[in-house]
Amino acid sequence: MTGSDQPDRAVPDEVHTSDGGAQEPSLGEMQLAERSSLRRVEGLSTELADITEVEQRQLRLERVVLVGVWTEGTAAQAETSMAELAALAETAGSTVLEALIQRRDRPDASTYIGSGKAAELREVVMATGADTVICDGELSPAQLTSLEKIVQVKVVDRTALILDIFAQHATSREGKAQVSLAQMEYMLPRLRGWGESMSRQAGGRAGSNGGVGLRGxxxxxxxxxxxxxxxxxxxxxxxxxxxxxxxxxxxxRRHTTGVPSVAIVGYTNAGKSSILNALTGAGVLVQNALFATLDPTTRRTVLDDGREAVLTDTVGFVRHLPTQLVEAFRSTLEEVAGADLLMHVVDGSDEFPLEQIRAVNEVIADVLRGAGADAPPELLVVNKIDAADPVELTRLRGVLDGAHFVSAHTGEGIAELRAHLTERLPGPGVRVDVLVPYSRGDLVARIHAEGTVDSERHSAEGTAVGAEVPRALAAALAPYTMGGAQGG
Known part of the structure; x- marks a missing residue:
């Protein structure tokens, strides 16, 4: 789901350790190297020279002009939205040539920006040599067709752009299936053609003289x-x-073992994967790009009191996240509904962090409604404080009461965050006092791994342990109970 606060850098073939040896690159480093190994080839124009013969057009972005309609908010917010669109376009492999914003009460029903502005946009496209126009919004099929006829190059909306990024970055079988479903749901009402390209009929033998009963x-x-x-x-x-x-x-299975779970959520590129790495040493892919993480990654960590917990890095959210993606990724986003704690990561260096929080909360509420679940407790974590404006950080500390301020890049605040996780996550839940024979050392090991041990002593009969353990483990320990087990 996410990028990090670290800049892009070349990934070495091997990592040399301080003793002169070499260790294998991590999985995240290999994924980053693989993603960087294939580059777009300049000069393959996608301009629609003759749109009467176009039957199927794939999203192939190169030299683009951005256009947005500013309907509400301040000018700074409109410019931030366009900057985010530019970052999305660059993540998809495009070169942004120009960005235009038009102030309107609402987008034009026919061409999104109006026929006059569309003609001006055509002039900008011709002057810059662009082959694609990207609109900062979701356009209807009629708007796409009308605007494309005027500017005479391919027109792509924000939804198609995000879907294209997801298609490029999905790696797991489930992620690829979810993205394919989302793309098809988006594409189905937008299938269109010109002239006779999509109206050809295949009756009989493609409409030829196929014989009696075969024409039509x-x-x-x-x-x-x-x-x-x-x-x-x-x-x-x-x-x-x-x-x-x-x-x-x-x-x-995780729930029955009593291991508490934390779902890391937040805006794309807020640094969720970096937080996961800092807390668990997971070594997952970290990249300063939007939607660097699409496949949820679950890793175990040991809390300060010795208990284990699992942290899941989820796909990042963005303003106006396409509905098709929310629906397609609902199964993976349900990690949010089943978590004991939500760790909501915010980019403290962003110009409008409170807008990011609002956008993420909207998507989470939608997912929880679909799952019919209540919202888990939330822990707000403001990341990238090393790159944030000190004045803005002071303001956020006053507005976001109870938030933790950290830097996954420098490690500042990570130890305090781990300590707070230990306090917030629920305990195992069942109190047991057992005498475990030495032949069942595996059960003693499980008590230490999954529970909280209060007392332990060794005798001739075995190991006497007093602890709080998960209910499943308490059932396995029932034959060795000394003082009985009771719910905690």
Whole structure:
């Protein structure tokens, strides 16, 4: 789900240690190297020279002009939204040439920016040599078609851009299936063609002289494509549901062991993966880019009191996150609903951190409604304080009561955050006093790993232990109870 506060850098083939040896690069480093190894080739124009013959166009972004409609908020907020769109475009592999904002009460129903401004946009496209226009909003199929006819280059909206980034970065089977489903849901109402490209009918033998009973209109090409897409979408939904079952089994197994879970959520590029690495030493992919993490990563860590906890790094959110993505990623986002604690990471160096918090809270509320679950307790963590403006940090400390201020890059505040996690996460829950025979040393090891030990002494019969343990472990220890087990 996320980037970090660290700049991009080349990844070495091997990492040399202080004693002169070499160790294998981490999984995150290998993923970053793989992602950086393939670059877009300049000069492959996607301009629609003859749109009457276009049947299928893939999202191939190169030299782009950004355009947005400013309907509310301040000028600084509008410019920040455009800067975020530029970062999204660059993450997708584009070169941003120009950015334009128009002040309107509402987007134009026909061309998004109005016919006059669309003509001006065409002039900017011709002057800069751009081959794509990216709009800062979700356009209707009619708006896309109308604007494309005027500017004579490909037009892409914010939703399609984010979907393209997800498609590039998904690595797991589940992530790829979720992104494919989201893209198809977006594409289905937007299938379109020009001239006869999508209206050709395949009756009989493609409408030729196929003999008696074999002639007829049949399906148009667009109808055939829609039917195939719906069939593929149904298959993907079944696959995702099957993967969800496997994820639910793993989540249930974690809950029965009594290991507390923390879901790390937040805006994209807030540094969630860096926080996970700082707390667990996970070595997951860290990159100063939007949506660097798409596949949830779960890692164990040992709390200050010796208990274990699991932390899950989830996909980052963004303003106006496409509805299709929220629906498609609902199974992985349900890690949020099942967590004992939400760690909400905020980018303290962002110009509008409170807007980020609001956007994330909206998505979380939507996910919890869909899961029919109550919101878990939340811990607000303001990251990147080493890069934040001191005046803004002072203001945030006053506004965000109870928040923890840390820097995953320098390590400042991480120890205090770990200590607070130890206090906030629930204890194992069942009090036991048992005498475990020496032949069952495995149970004693589990008590230390999964529970909180109050007393321990050794005798001729075995090890006497007083502790709080998970309910599943308490059941396994029941035959060795001395003073009985009772709920804690």
């Amino acid at each position: 209109p049949g399906e148009t090409k667009i109808e055939t494509d829609r039917r195939r897409i719906r069939s593929r979408m149904a298959k993907l939904r079944r696959e995702i549901a099957h993967m969800k079952n496997a994820r639910d089994v793993k989540r249930h």
